[in-house]
Amino acid sequence: SQQGEEDPQALSIQEGENATMNCSYKTSINNLQWYRQNSGRGLVHLILIRSNEREKHSGRLRVTLDTSKKSSSLLITASRAADTASYFCATDAPRTDAGGTSYGKLTFGQGTILTVHP
Amino acid sequence: GAGVSQSPRYKVAKRGQDVALRCDPISGHVSLFWYQQALGQGPEFLTYFQNEAQLDKSGLPSDRFFAERPEGSVSTLKIQRTQQEDSAVYLCASSPGVVSDEQFFGPGTRLTVL
Numbered sequence: 001s002q003q004g005e006e007d008p009q010a011l012s013i014q015e016g017e018n019a020t021m022n023c024s025y026k027t028s029i030n031n032l033q034w035y036r037q038n039s040g041r042g043l044v045h046l047i048l049i050r051s052n053e054r055e056k057h058s059g060r061l062r063v064t065l066d067t068s069k070k071s072s073s074l075l076i077t078a079s080r081a082a083d084t085a086s087y088f089c090a091t092d093a094p095r096t097d098a099g100g101t102s103y104g105k106l107t108f109g110q111g112t113i114l115t116v117h118p
Numbered sequence: 119g120a121g122v123s124q125s126p127r128y129k130v131a132k133r134g135q136d137v138a139l140r141c142d143p144i145s146g147h148v149s150l151f152w153y154q155q156a157l158g159q160g161p162e163f164l165t166y167f168q169n170e171a172q173l174d175k176s177g178l179p180s181d182r183f184f185a186e187r188p189e190g191s192v193s194t195l196k197i198q199r200t201q202q203e204d205s206a207v208y209l210c211a212s213s214p215g216v217v218s219d220e221q222f223f224g225p226g227t228r229l230t231v232l
Contacts, residue, residue, distance in 0.1 A: 030218050031218055033220070033221075037222075041225055041226075042122070042209060042224050042225045042226050043161070043209070043211075043221075043223040044223070045220040045221065045222070045223075048156075048219070048220055067130035075187075078166040088160050088161075092159075099124060102217065102218045103149060103150060103166060103168065103173065103216055103217065103218065104151070104166075104213055104217065104218035104219060104221065105151070105163050105166060106151075106153075106161075106163065106217075107163065108153075108160030108161045108162070108219065109160050110159055110160050111160050
């Protein structure tokens with residue numbers, strides 16, 4: 001079953017604009033990760049935010065996490081045509097049989113398809 | 119190698135055939151994951167290895183699916199008596215340790231069952 005749900009399903013913007021994608025999830029988490037997938041390729045890790053963090057930056061990426069609302073957002077600033085891809089959030093939930101730790105089994109959402117027009 | 123590799127990249131099988139998909143993780147990575155990604159969907163967890171031990175196979179859809187990692191490095195996902203609903207991209211990922219962290223994905227194997 002899908003834990004994370006991304007919103008919107010598709011986003012089309014012009015180069016230079018900002019892109020915001022949202023992710024909602026249902027259960028408690030250890031961390032939330034964002035991945036990018038170019039057509040026909042594997043996933044590339046973008047950023048990991050832990051449950052005790054609220055915001056994280058990496059280059060043009062900004063991720064927020066609101067555990068009270070069980071939601072996260074990914075902001076890509078000053079977008080480029082090369083940012084065109086599918087973006088997935090993935091959650092890692094604590095294991096009830098292991099004192100809350102986890103080896104990293106990820107539950108992915110259905111993704112947001114981002115198109116950046118030159 | 120520099121990253122996770124998978125072979126073959128594409129596999130076409132007739133319904134009822136057995137297939138074997140290979141994953142070469144990053145050298146030294148302890149954790150190895152298999153995911154299944156249907157068209158237009160996010161990946162779904164299949165199974166997890168910590169070194170050679172298969173610690174979680176809760177995502178395997180049926181007993182036709184079998185995975186192994188006998189020496190704690192290369193892993194093989196085998197699907198017996200393939201069905202059309204097995205058509206998907208099969209992704210392998212590895213990570214260095216045994217706790218949740220960034221996962222490094224291979225390019226995937228696209229399986230088409232006719």
